[in-house]
Amino acid sequence: MQHIVYLLLVSFGALSILGIFHFTIFLQQKDKAFRNYSFYLLLMSVFNLVRLSDERLGSYYSLSVYTVGTWDPVLANFAFLMYVNFLGVILNINAADKFFYKGWRFIKIFVPTFLLFYLVLRIVGNPLQIADTVISVASFGCMGFGIVMGFRLLALRKEKFYQxxxxxxLISVLGVLTGLIFNTFIYKSSTAFGGLYFLEISMLIESVFLSAALGYRLKVAYQEKEKFQLALLEETQKRVTCGANLPIAAKGTGD
Structure with a gap:
């Protein structure tokens, strides 16, 4: 089990640092894409912390398998919701896009409500035995809308940022699906460590590409700001020049 501990520690450290880094950029630029992506990374780092505390790993501060099984899907789905919010920002979803805008607003209420309901059910011992159904509905709802937004993302594939x-x-989705398949059909447990390898490795690779994309977005924003400032400076210089030449022109007319 030591190897999975090392992987979780590396992933926790990397995602935490990146999450804080992107949030500091958001504070400077006020670009919600950085904010939503930082929330996604920080939630996944907390997810890793919970998995590190699993009693099966013999941690100093251990959480029971039931507790891990409770928080695992809640954190994962909240993180995915933040990713959907990230996509909503970079795709410029607004009120003019009625289908996407209404769907996005609905999912931002629907998913947290179901996750909270699931959490309450698990805390009280799942007396109605419907907790798994509730979390599945939340997961499929968020995933379904995420897939729909993914098709819109693919339509912009010619631009470097979106590429x-x-x-x-795609790397993240492939890793998550592979991990789910392994845990469901081979390990027969949603909290098995076998499928976690694929999730963690794919997330680390994904963070490289998305950080590069946001770095490119920041670069473009700076370039546009510089162009605007240069155009403003040129316009100011023209006005100053015109103002300086105006008395000379007036004097020539009077003579």
Whole structure:
């Protein structure tokens, strides 16, 4: 089990640092893409912390398998919701895009409500035995809308910024699906460590591509700001020049 501990520690450290880094950029630029992506990374780092505390790993501060099984899907789905919010920002979803805008607003209420309901059910011992159904509905709802937004993302694949997002997203989706398949059909447990390898490795690779994409977005924003400032400076210089020449022109007319 030592190897999975090392992987979780590396992933926790990397995602935490990247999450804080992107959030500091958000504070400077006020670009919600950085904010939502930082929330996604930080939630996944907390997810890793919970998995590191699993009693099966013999941690100093251990959480029971039931507790890990409770928080695992809640954190994962909240993180995925932040990723959907990230996509909503970079795709410029607004009120003019009625289907996407209404769907996005609905999913931002629907998913947290179901996750909270699931959490309450698990805390009280799942007396109705419907907790798994509730979390499945939340997961499929968020995933379904994420897939729909993914098709819109693919339509923009010719632009470099979106190319990096697409590659990173596909790697992450492939890792998550592979991990789910392994845990479901081979290990027969949603919290098995076998499938976690694929999730963690794919997330680390994804973070490289998405960080590069956001770096490119920041570079473009700076270039546009410089162009605007240069155009403003040129316009100011023209006005100053015209103002300086005006008395000379007036004097010539009077003579």
């Amino acid at each position: 990096l997002i697409i590659v990173g997203t």
